[in-house]
Amino acid sequence: MAMMMSSRHCFKVKWKSLTLLMEHGIHADHSAATFSIENEDHTLANAVRFTLNQDPRISFTGYSIPHPSDARVNIRVQTTGDPARDVLKDACQNLMGMCQHVRDTFDKAVVDFKRSKVVDAMDVEH
Amino acid sequence: MPRVSALDMPDVPQGQLPPHLELQRTRVLCNSDAPIHTENIQYSGAYASMGVDNSDGLNKFLSNFKVEVTKLTEEDMEFDMVGIDPAIANAFRRILIAEVPTMAIEKVFIANNSSVIQDEVLAHRLGLIPLNVDPRLFDYMSENDAPTEKNTIVFKLHVRCERGSPRITVKSDELKWLPNGSEFVLATEKQGSNSTAKPKTYTSFTCSQDTMPEFSSNPISPKYPDIILAKLGPGQEIELEAHAIKGVGRTHAKWSPVATAWYRLLPEVSLLQEVVDERAEELVKKCPAKVFDIEDIAKGKKKATVARPRACTLCRECIRGDDWEKYVSLRRVKNHFIFTIESTGALPPEGLFTEAVKILEDKCESLLTVLS
Numbered sequence: 276m277a278m279m280m281s282s283r284h285c286f287k288v289k290w291k292s293l294t295l296l297m298e299h300g301i302h303a304d305h306s307a308a309t310f311s312i313e314n315e316d317h318t319l320a321n322a323v324r325f326t327l328n329q330d331p332r333i334s335f336t337g338y339s340i341p342h343p344s345d346a347r348v349n350i351r352v353q354t355t356g357d358p359a360r361d362v363l364k365d366a367c368q369n370l371m372g373m374c375q376h377v378r379d380t381f382d383k384a385v386v387d388f389k390r391s392k393v394v395d396a397m398d399v400e401h
Numbered sequence: 402m403p404r405v406s407a408l409d410m411p412d413v414p415q416g417q418l419p420p421h422l423e424l425q426r427t428r429v430l431c432n433s434d435a436p437i438h439t440e441n442i443q444y445s446g447a448y449a450s451m452g453v454d455n456s457d458g459l460n461k462f463l464s465n466f467k468v469e470v471t472k473l474t475e476e477d478m479e480f481d482m483v484g485i486d487p488a489i490a491n492a493f494r495r496i497l498i499a500e501v502p503t504m505a506i507e508k509v510f511i512a513n514n515s516s517v518i519q520d521e522v523l524a525h526r527l528g529l530i531p532l533n534v535d536p537r538l539f540d541y542m543s544e545n546d547a548p549t550e551k552n553t554i555v556f557k558l559h560v561r562c563e564r565g566s567p568r569i570t571v572k573s574d575e576l577k578w579l580p581n582g583s584e585f586v587l588a589t590e591k592q593g594s595n596s597t598a599k600p601k602t603y604t605s606f607t608c609s610q611d612t613m614p615e616f617s618s619n620p621i622s623p624k625y626p627d628i629i630l631a632k633l634g635p636g637q638e639i640e641l642e643a644h645a646i647k648g649v650g651r652t653h654a655k656w657s658p659v660a661t662a663w664y665r666l667l668p669e670v671s672l673l674q675e676v677v678d679e680r681a682e683e684l685v686k687k688c689p690a691k692v693f694d695i696e697d698i699a700k701g702k703k704k705a706t707v708a709r710p711r712a713c714t715l716c717r718e719c720i721r722g723d724d725w726e727k728y729v730s731l732r733r734v735k736n737h738f739i740f741t742i743e744s745t746g747a748l749p750p751e752g753l754f755t756e757a758v759k760i761l762e763d764k765c766e767s768l769l770t771v772l773s
Contacts, residue, residue, distance in 0.1 A: 293767045312768065318495045319764045325488035328443040329456040364772050369459050371765040373489065378758045380468045384480065385751045388470035
């Protein structure tokens with residue numbers, strides 16, 4: 276009796292989680308590598324590139340999306356000697372730290388704003 | 402800004418950039434022909450030869466970052482975010498649009514539709530209705546999952562326009578929440594309807610959603626009751642069930658929790674030399690955004706001042722013609738974002754931003770996990 280109609284044709288729902296596909300580099304030299312990450316885009320790659328660039332151990336870093344229809348980014352990390360993997364991990368850690376601080380500061384600003392509104396409303400009443 | 406010749410620079414680095422380079426680093430200059438210095442210099446060693454460390458460092462960021470809310474209502478908010486790189490501000494914006502989940506109608510089971518609006522158009526319209534429900538209380542439903550009370554919300558819509566009565570407009574408040582799940586019996590169940598057990602429907606709820614503490618006092622409904630879905634003429638009828646699931650804007654824009662999320666850089670208008678008398682009046686008149694004011698100075702003289710730089714829309718009227726560029730400089734502060742979020746209703750705008758930041762954190766965390 277009931278006729279089924281999907282309001283979209285393709286059915287893809289599950290939030291895809293990030294996977295590290297591979298790390299390209301030379302075995303003997305850990306200071307340069309390309310990390311190929313699936314299911315991520317400019318959102319993460321550009322933010323990580325920023326934190327990587329802020330690290331003084333970096334000699335070069337950049338990212339690319341090899342093909343727009345592949346959900347994949349390549350992040351290139353070249354360092355002055357430290358293992359590229361460690362520097363990338365530190366960059367992630369720094370980005371997380373920044374996010375936490377953004378969240379705390381933002382929440383505080385919202386609370387402050389709401390409080391000042393309440394005070395304003397009381398001033399109007401009296 | 403006067404350029405400093407390399408020969409005139411101090412022999413020992415002063416730990417800070419000469420003013421013209423500092424201006425290029427921190428401001429976009431909006432000239433009458435084109436904006437210049439629009440790029441952001443991220444590399445920590447960009448000014449190493451001048452003895453200047455260009456890295457913000459986590460500690461410097463922690464002490465410099467500021468947020469100030471300027472507007473906050475149930476639907477939208479505006480706030481200033483100062484001291485952050487566009488790479489990160491843009492990540493928040495992108496996540497708000499495409500990756501913060503909401504609930505939206507994904508499947509529509511149409512039992513009867515004799516209206517003029519086609520099934521697929523009606524299904525599409527239903528999908529776009531914002532639902533007043535916190536998506537954090539639900540799970541994602543993957544292709545193999547059965548629809549349960551944990552991942553699906555069911556609505557019923559049954560409207561009929563009687564013969565002889567005037568046309569009716571079907572609005573979103575006709576969507577009635579079914580906390581017990583679908584009422585449509587599966588076709589396979591029909592033949593063997595001898596048992597007394599409850600017939601199988603399109604959902605398999607183990608309990609009613611309205612017994613859950615989150616919804617008992619706060620029933621699920623469309624956020625706005627007056628969204629027009631269809632119009633019915635005499636004798637026409639629509640009977641359907643709509644199943645909403647959790648999703649993200651990346652899959653389809655109907656799951657996007659924001660109408661828009663955007664930012665602009667703080668405008669900075671500076672007068673390079675004093676603008677007085679008739680020129681001051683001309684300047685005030687030139688600006689359609691009313692950025693400038695006139696101030697009386699001694700002896701009946703008048704001088705232009707920059708009163709409302711935030712109102713500047715960068716129309717560049719004020720620097721058009723003559724030599725106005727020598728008087729007025731339009732700039733944008735590169736690390737000062739005026740961020741606006743317009744929510745569609747599932748979560749308040751401040752909650753959306755917090756969720757977006759959390760999602761970026763989760764991304765870092767999963768990258769860290771796969772790296773170690």
